[in-house]
Amino acid sequence: MKTSFIAALKITLVLTFCCGFVFAQSNSYSIIPQPVKLTPAKGSFVWSAATKVTVVGEVTDFAPAVEELNAITKKLGPSKSTPNKVVLKLDLGISAKEGYRLSIQPTTIVITASSVQGAFWAISSLKQLMGTKLFQRPQVLRKTVTKSINVPCVVIEDQPRFAWRGIHLDVSRHFFDLAYLHKMIDRMAYYKFNKFHLHLTDDQGWRIEIKKYPELTAKGAWREMNGQDSSCIAQAKTNPDFAIPEKHFKVIDGKRMYGGFYTQQEMKELIRYALNKGIEIIPEIDMPGHMMAATNLMPWLTSHGKGGQAKDFSEPLCPCKETTFEFAENVFTEIAELFPSKYIHLGADEVEKSSWKNVPECEALMKKEGLKSVDELQSYFVRRMEKFFTSKGKKLIGWDEILDGGVSPTATMMFWRSWVPTAPKHAAEKGNDVIMTPGEFSYFDAQQDGSSLQKVYSFDPYNYNLTTEEKKYILGVQANIWTEYIPSERRLEYMVFPRMLAMAEVAWYKGGVNWSEFDQRVEKQYSVLDAMNINYRLPDLTGFTAQSVFVDKGLLHIDKPQAGLTMRYTTDGTFPTLSSKIFSGDLAITKPVQVKVAGFRPNGNRGDIFTINYEQQGYLKPAALTSPQKGLQFFYYPQFYKTVNAIDQKDLAKEAVTNAIEIPVAKLAGSFATRHQGYFYAAETGIYSFALRSDDGSVLKLGGKVLIDNDGLHAAKELSAQIALAKGYHPFELLFIEGGGGYTLKLQYKSPNGKLQDVDGSVLFH
Structure with missing residues (x-):
């Protein structure tokens, strides 16, 4: 920079x-x-x-x-x-x-x-x-x-690259009032986004007034605290951005309830405001799944006459009852009149279709319509709703599950399931317009880290094996913000910025072409974000390892990532504040200690807190090998596991020798586990740093002990640690699990006097 x-x-x-x-x-x-x-x-x-x-x-x-x-x-x-x-x-x-x-x-x-x-x-x-x-x-x-x-x-x-440059906001899981939506629109316009996709209903709350069914907002817009709220409340003890705003609570029938909704008059004003900024608001009323806010009030809408949770998702609307379509058409009649957008989003994702099995009405409908599966029942619902939308002069958008069971060529698909990479091509082949919003790049509710901004910038919406003709069906891109664990405006901003800037460039120009030049322009935008009073995520502090070691004496060095940043630290276990010591130079480490450090902008906004634990070690003695061979032993287990400790040797399907941290399997299972085993060669005695990044879980062992524990089912996450090694060969084991949805596995190391590099065949033996 x-x-x-x-x-x-x-x-x-x-x-x-x-x-x-x-x-x-x-x-x-x-x-x-x-x-x-x-x-x-x-x-x-x-x-x-x-x-x-x-x-x-x-x-x-x-x-x-x-x-x-x-x-x-x-x-x-x-x-x-x-x-x-x-x-x-x-x-x-x-x-x-x-x-x-x-x-x-x-x-x-x-x-x-x-x-x-x-x-x-x-x-x-x-x-x-x-x-x-x-x-x-x-x-x-x-x-x-x-x-x-x-x-x-x-x-x-x-001129723009794509006609669809969208931001999606879920206001159901946690509510955001009109004043804040105006701010969102202003910030979208500043970076040339033109579509504001509002997710207005879900299991957790119904947020738009429907005059035909006033109870949807009178009761369905309010809830008692749920598990997601409890998680936010727990995290608020150490991060006030997780506190749930008091303005969204009120007492109903003696109970303290959380929620809120927009009247149709309020929404009309917001629509006008957005249009005057060049932005179109697209409403989403999610059906037939994610409807608990309605089905709890109207259980007759489901197949079994009850709302609540089913096997994996909530009880969906029943597509086999005419009363369901009466309800849906009444709702969407008002939505179509309220929103001038030519699009209405039906949702149609994560539907508990098993609830439609062994239901007499559904069996009769399937026989009448020649439907062979519940997937086709889903398509039946979507097609009927699309026909109704068309009668109102609207186009239907659905999440990519609308492909299951067949879809009409006039529906627009929103691609989100990264683990189904063939969906965009499949839709384009059928003549369906596609909006690209894969979770891997576009889900801004996924926790940011030091590589998140570059990850979004690298997004190529055409990189899905599309022909030149099929690329014509890609309308554009969109960033999605799901708010299960985003309860406040400050937390929302932290999750969105600066990633929103990278998505703006992908949508308008061509992301991924010159990262270093883009990074410099982002650097100049930080003072503007400060002036806007946006609580953006500051760049990571770097130059250190989270789990650090020293033999006789260590030296903590921290790279300052941007001008105007003041780094402050503590060594007593408390979080750094504006009154903590300033980290102005390298810190000598002579005894085991925990250092907490954070960067502060001139306006007082604090970045992430980084914890560095120092442990004193002696150099680990090497193993005695007589005839080491290049490469690691590799083991592949095509089963689903939640942790690496659950890997069962009876599931072993393939063994091989590999010269790198790679997975030499031609066709991977949707869920699987791997084990790389052998020795790491330390070319000199000293302190070695390792960085392990994975999606999902991984564990690195050196010398028979766990060095990095990055286990569990999670999005891409990097952890780092140091170890003092004597020159020679050291027992090495890397365990990895992939739960589904696309994997990431990367291991890097830094020798005592070297630079961070990939662990490759030059240091791997068995």
């Missing part, structure tokens, strides 16, 4: 050619997502109270954009600045609907677009060029000497 001395003295143009577009950006600019073409120019435009906004021609559609620009001027107090102007022009010759041209010269800014959406994205780029000053409070800004904002001159020609 540091720039060279020469680069700091002069503007350096960087030209990148990708996908037929040309991009030119200098060190003076930091726009996310990256524009298709940016040409720097000399000078700057001084935006002040003397700046006038005009529209060329009678273009009433540009009214919201004019309002957005005038709002900037209103923030500034009277000044003696020279009058200048911002001109909005309609140009139907711009082929891309959301494309724009932004020309900033010292006396004039010209925004040219073929639609109001294009004008808004030009304004988003313009705002980013203004920087942090734009987000100062008006009373503070007016007290400054200049009472103006300098905008660097530039010419930008830009």
Whole structure:
């Protein structure tokens, strides 16, 4: 993130050619997502109270954009600045609907677009060029000497890669009020997202008023504390961001209940606000599963006349009763009238279809319709709902489970199950539009770590064995935020930012093409996020190992990941605060100790707390080997296990010798386990560091003892540890389990005087 001395003295143009577009950006600019073409120019435009906004021609559609620009001027107090102007022009010759041209010269800014959406994205780029000053409070800004904002001159020609650039928010599991949804919309517009997918109903709460069924919000919007709430409350003891906001509680019939909902009038106002920012709100009413908030009140909607939990998921609606469709059509009639979006999301994921087995009504319907399985019953429900949506002028979206049992070619599929990588191709082959939101890259409720931002940036929505023709069915991408364990606005922001910036670039330009350059632009965005008062996740502190050792004396070194960060630490077991000691240089370690350290931004926001445990060790003696052979013994077990300790030798299906930490199996089972066994060769006596990253569980043993315990079913997670080794061969064992959904297994090491590198054939023996 540091720039060279020469680069700091002069503007350096960087030209990148990708996908037929040309991009030119200098060190003076930091726009996310990256524009298709940016040409720097000399000078700057001084935006002040003397700046006038005009529209060329009678273009009433540009009214919201004019309002957005005038709002900037209103923030500034009277000044003696020279009058200048911002001109909005309609140009139907711009082929891309959301494309724009932004020309900033010292006396004039010209925004040219073929639609109001294009004008808004030009304004988003313009705002980013203004920087942090734009987000100062008006009373503070007016007290400054200049009472103006300098905008660097530039010419930008830009258009989006995808028409669908979405953010999904689950407001059912935990509720977020209208004031915060307005903030979400503002931040989406700033980074050029144009679709806001609201998950309005689920087992945990019904959040939108349905006038035909007032009890859905009178009762279904409220609940007592559940297991997810209890988990949040427990974590709030050490992290206040997990505290459940008191504003979402009220007493009903003497009970303290959690919840909330939006009236239709409130939602109309939010829809208008979003449209005036270039954003379309897509409603999701999840059916036939995830309906406990309704079925607990109306158990007659299910096959067995009861709500609650079934085998794996909640009891679904019964697709074999006409009363079910009467209910669904009544609900969606109001939804279709309320939301102007051409899309309605039906959900249709994680349905407990076993509840439809051995039900007389379902057996009769299957016989009548020629349906052979409960999967086809699911498709029957989806097809009937799609036909109803069509009658209302709407298009149906469903999660990728709508493929099970067959789907009509007019439905839009939202791909989320990373462990079914063939789903996008299967849908495109049938002519279905696809929105790419695989959990591996797009589920922002998964815990972030040091590699999360780059992981999202590397997302290639076309990398699913798609032909050129099939790629035409990919509408775009979306980030999903499920809120089971996200109870507060600060926790939501921590989980979303800065990953949202990487997804913005994937959606608009082309993620994964220049990580280091993107990382530098993100670095410049942090001060803007501070100014917006966003509780983003700070970059990881690095340079140390969580489980560290020393023989005689150690030295703790920590790399500062960004300018303006102050690192503070404790050694008494307490968490670092703004009053803790400042970590200003390397810390000498002479006895076993636990060090807790965290970074703090100037505004007081604290990053993650890192715990470093120091243990004093002697050098582990090597094993005596007479004729070591290259590589490790490999064992493969195609069974499902929850922990590595459960691996059973009777399940062994394959043995081999491998020269790396790899899985040499042509066709892997959906769930499996592996064992790599042999010796690690330490080329010199000293302290070795190991980093083990896995999804799901893994355990590394050295010298017959557990060094890293990363066990259990979990998303990709990295743990690290050190060990003091004498030169020679040391017993090595790596155990791994994959529960399903795609695996990650990576082991790296650093020798006493070396750099972190993959554990490979040069150090592995058996």
